[in-house]
Amino acid sequence: MDLTVNDQTHTLDLPADMPLLWVLRDVLNLTGTKFGCGVAACGACTVLIDGEAARACQVALADVWGPVTTIEGLGTPEAPAALQAAWIRHQVAQCGYCQAGQIMQAAALLAENPAPSDAEIDEGMAGNLCRCGTYSRIRAAIHDAASQMREA
Amino acid sequence: MSRAGKITRRTLLVGSIAIAGGVAFGVWKVRQPVANPLSPPDGVALNPFLIINGDGVTLVSGRAEMGQGAQTTLAAMLAEELDLDWDSVRVIHGPAADAYYNAALLEAGLPLAEYGMRDWQHSVAGAMGQLGKLFGLQITGGSTATRDGYARLRHAGASAREALKAAAAERLGTTPSALRTEGGAVVTADGRRIPYGDLAEAAAQRTPPQVEPRDPSQWKLLGRSLPRPDMQAKATGTAIYGVDIRLPGMKFASPRMSPRLGGTMVSFDPAAAMALPGVEQVLDLGDGVAVVATNSWAAMRGAEAVEIEWGPAPYPPTTEAIFERIEAAFDGRRNSRMRNDGNAARTLDNAAQVIEAEYRLPFLAHSTMEPMNATALYTDDALELWSPNQTPMVQARAAASAVGLRAEQVTVHTPFLGGGFGRRLEADFSVLAARVAREMPGTPVQVVWSREEDMTHDFYRPGIIARMRGAVANGQAQAFEARIAGPSVMHQAGRRMMGLPLAGPDKGHVEGAFDQPYRIPNYRVEGYLADLDIPVGFWRSVGNSHNGFVHECFIDEMALAAGRDPLEFRLDLIRPESAVAYRVLEAVGEMSGWGAPKEPGTGRGVAFTWSFGTPVAEVVEVRDENGRIRITRAWIACDMGRALDPSIVQAQMESGLIYGLSAAVMGEITFADGEVQERNFPDYDALRMHNTPVIETRILENQPRLGGAGEPSTPPSMPALANALYDLTGTRARELPLNRHFDFIL
Known part of the structure; x- marks a missing residue:
């Protein structure tokens, strides 16, 4: 089975029903995508599949419908993506565990809506839980990244 | 693992190689200095909070980073006194060691209302706080990190700075007062710079000067909103939490303990679990099972698939009956x-x-975002633990006693915590990892709990x-x-x-x-x-x-x-x-x-x-x-x-x-x-x-x-x-x- 992650294609011999989350974390060692609940209730495992936000814990390997982008593929410490740079400027993360999922969800949101309102951000991000309560800074960082991306 | 992580690991693995002058100093107001737990192979640990080598200065935090930002502010206390450029600051979590005892928490144990404490009471409390050294209470909790570090780390930083200046003065044939410090270097009156790395060996030989930390009016870092050193990694998915530890040959395991907390396991049947792809072993832990597999998913599914008969709970079975028991306390x-x-x-x-x-x-429930987990490697005479925890010494002691070792035989690494909120003061997750690892000597194993196991087995x-x-x-x-x-x-x-x-x-x-x-x-x-x-x-x-x-x-x-x-x-x-x-x-x-x-x-x-x-x-x-x-x-x-x-x-x-x-x-x-x-x-x-x-x-x-x-x-x-x-x-x-x-x- 072939799986493309962050522009790299892997040929894998794994159970077809293995969730993408665990393929990423335990097989490909891409640990930026996090395990939070296993039932698509917290958003910590959010990745992009063909540009669309998906909960990797609920997508079986055989059902992956396109190329996968994880937090590692969005940007790197040396060359962060606009959203990641905004996250750093706004000092969003506390424990940070949910933030990869938050950022990937925000990436999907901005791809669809380059200038979201507060209400649209709230709606788009409602599936992502943060137990540290970093929500106000997440919202500010999304607005900031959106304006940077529009100017770019 | 990050580069910083490797420093800690090497430090601990080659702990027997003593460095020149590897004694603790600058540890504030402790009459008998506690041993400096740091002995880096290619650098100098001027005190338990500081490693200086050719690459620069690494600040060693005795407190975990669980989101609260403590490692940033603790680092700023040292950097302020040492005149480090904030951009160059590196922070790692230190080992389990007495040197990182929490005096502020012990002070908080006095039976007094804090708002009304008089100065003499604070000073008595401070003396009692030294008990922290005896207990080895290296705790990240009680909202104490900055209160505890404030005096100790600024003194440690000031003392190290003066030792570095004294070493430079000796080398240059001048007096320390003719020198200043800036950007991680000692600077002479005519602008010559000697990086701390070149002075650390000599500085470590000196009796640590006792100097007062700077007046807040001179602060350049403290009191300001600083960029957190952990932010970039956390925004790019490169920060390493407990569940992200990956070691060569590592197995994954998931526990299933009695849902009746503290209850017994009567019997279990592993057949259904063993039939799942990726499942390698079902370990009988006596009070539950752990399923060992090639990946976390197989381990968690396997744990769920084991058929188990549980004994009764050691407490009343319903919420209503539990509250009746609480109500009865009024009669006692x-x-x-x-x-x-x-x-x-x-x-x-x-x-x-x-x-x-x-x-x-x-x-x-605490409900941290990162479910409970720990990774362990057991060899017959040692246990190495990677445990996202708030109490390294408690982890070492509890894990050691669970597998028949002494606490000194346990090495505790503390990666980032995906939330703590008090849950990770406990050591149950490290104990479980140690018990599983003992069953497979020489093979590292990550024991990760399902969300369900986490939420139903909290404190x-x-x-x-x-x-x-x-x-x-x-x-x-x-x-x-x-x-x-x-x-x-x-x-x-x-x-x-x-x-x-x-x-x-x-x-x-x-x-x-x-x-x-x-x-x-x-x-x-x-x-x-x-x-x-x-x-x-x-x-x-x-x-x-x-x-x-x-x-x-x-x-x-x-x-x-x-x-x-x-x-x-x-x-x-x-x-x-x-x-x-x-x-x-x-x-x-x-x-x-x-x-x-x-x-x-x-x-x-x-x-x-x-x-x-x-x-x-x-x-x-x-x-x-x-x-x-x-x-x-x-x-x-x-x-x-x-x-x-x-x-x-x-x-x-x-x-x-x-x-x-x-x-x-x-x-x-x-x-x-x-x-x-x-x-x-x-x-x-x-x-x-x-x-x-x-x-x-x-x-x-x-x-x-x-x-x-x-x-x-x-x-x-x-x-x-x-x-x-x-x-x-x-x-x-x-x-x-x-x-x-x-x-x-x-």
């Missing part, structure tokens, strides 16, 4: 009466009007019943009596963590009620401990989380009975007791426009709690939207003496409030058939972006001493919300969670 011996001003009983007996209320608060915030009586006359409080019943966190934890049978009055059980700066002429607070074997633990703000609620809801009830405005009533009671607290309360009134008329269809509530050294007042606003309730806004005023990093303080204040509101609105752990019924986020959710209020925070700096940041905003959030709901609806909620009584927009 009183554990404490830590406040007893005037004569509350006589005043209440003779009062014309007595207000009485009973509050019932549920058990709560819960205790369920509580509080019986309150109050009397008011002429608009003033005459008497306040609180009797609080529940299981004791401290008594359980003392046995669990230190093997000490703690007895006597339990301060934590009544904190947040007995120690508040209210001048009420007849004021009594009593604690009653329930005999209950449900595991209970330290939930963000601990006793304050329930007592802050009952105290502040009942003060509201008294204010309204007295025909007074709840904020004015509080201001009157607090003014004669604490000017610092008064100004906090006054500030939140001003911020929230308390005096101005409310918008129609809105309600407002105020609450105040002094906890972890920091007085915090909060106002919450709720709005009726077509019969459903939205929490619209919240205001926080706090005073921790000095805000060492205002951005982090603000983040912690918001965080604590949201954590509290989440619990107040929807948090509840219930029991049936001895088993916890809430298993995952759909059953035990929290506020999300769309239902979190807009929050405004003001940081005051009137207090003469430093206070904590991580917890004190949690206690007042819950009563402020309940008081706002009363203001809006006229319904007084005396049970939590509030969604039992109110229809929130969630």
Whole structure:
């Protein structure tokens, strides 16, 4: 089975029903995508599949419908993506565990809506839980990244 | 692993190679210096908080980073005195070691209300705080990291700086006073720079100079909002948490322990689990099983597939029966009466009007985003642990004793914590990892819990019943009596963590009620401990989380009975007791426009709690939207003496409030058939972006001493919300969670 992650294609011999989350974390060692609940209730495992936000814990390997982008593929410490740079400027993360999922969800949101309102951000991000309560800074960082991306 | 992580690992693995002058110095006010646990192979550890090598300076934190930002502020204390460029600062978590004992936490153990402590009491408390060294209490908790580090780390940094200058002076044939420090180097009058790395060996040979840290007026880093050193990694998915540890040949395992907490396993059948792809072993742990597999998914599915018969729970099987047991504590011996001003009983007996209320608060889970886990490698005479934890020495001791080793044979690495909130003070996850690893010597194994296993095997915030009586006359409080019943966190934890049978009055059980700066002429607070074997633990703000609620809801009830405005009533009671607290309360009134008329269809509530050294007042606003309730806004005023990093303080204040509101609105752990019924986020959710209020925070700096940041905003959030709901609806909620009584927009 072939799986493309962050522009790299892997040929894998794994159970077809293995969730993408665990393929990423335990097989490909891409640990930026996090395990939070296993039932698509917290958003910590959010990745992009063909540009669309998906909960990797609920997508079986055989059902992956396109190329996968994880937090590692969005940007790197040396060359962060606009959203990641905004996250750093706004000092969003506390424990940070949910933030990869938050950022990937925000990436999907901005791809669809380059200038979201507060209400649209709230709606788009409602599936992502943060137990540290970093929500106000997440919202500010999304607005900031959106304006940077529009100017770019 | 990150580069910094490798430094720690190498340090520990080659611990027998002593460095020149590898002695502790700059450790503040400890008569017998504790041993410096650091011995880097290619650098110099000037003291337990500092490694200098050719690459620069690495600051070693004795406290875990679980989101609270402590590692940033602790690093800033050292960097301030050492004149390091902030951009160059690297921080790692140190090993489990006596040197990182937490003196502030021990000080907090004195049976005194913190707001009223006199200077001599602080100095006695400081002496008692040295007990931390004996106990080896290297704890990240109690909102103590910055309070504990403030003097020690600035002294350590100043001492190291002067040693480096002295070494440079000797080399250059001049005096230290002719030299200055800047950007990680000693600089001469004519501008020559000698990097610290070139001086460290020589500096370590010197007797550490004792110098006072700089006056705050000279600070360049402290007191400012600094970029957190962990931020870039956390925004790019490169930060390493416990579950991200990957070692060569590592296996994955997942536990399934009795859902009747502390109960036995009667029998199990591993067949269904063994049939799953990826499952390699089902280990019999006696009180449960662990399924070892090639990946976490197979391990978790396998654990679920094992057929198990469990024995009964060692506590009453239902929530109702558990609360009956808590209620029975009122009939038993009183554990404490830590406040007893005037004569509350006589005043209440003779009062014309007595207000009485009973509050019932549920058990709560910590629900960290990162489920419990630890990774372990057992060899016959050693255990290496990668454990996201708040208590490295407790982890080492507990894991060692579980596998028949001595604590000195255990190496503890502390990666980032995906949330702590007190859950990771416990050592159960490290113990499980150690027990699994012992069954497979030489093979590293990551033991990761499913969310369901995590939520149903917590050390819960205790369920509580509080019986309150109050009397008011002429608009003033005459008497306040609180009797609080529940299981004791401290008594359980003392046995669990230190093997000490703690007895006597339990301060934590009544904190947040007995120690508040209210001048009420007849004021009594009593604690009653329930005999209950449900595991209970330290939930963000601990006793304050329930007592802050009952105290502040009942003060509201008294204010309204007295025909007074709840904020004015509080201001009157607090003014004669604490000017610092008064100004906090006054500030939140001003911020929230308390005096101005409310918008129609809105309600407002105020609450105040002094906890972890920091007085915090909060106002919450709720709005009726077509019969459903939205929490619209919240205001926080706090005073921790000095805000060492205002951005982090603000983040912690918001965080604590949201954590509290989440619990107040929807948090509840219930029991049936001895088993916890809430298993995952759909059953035990929290506020999300769309239902979190807009929050405004003001940081005051009137207090003469430093206070904590991580917890004190949690206690007042819950009563402020309940008081706002009363203001809006006229319904007084005396049970939590509030969604039992109110229809929130969630």
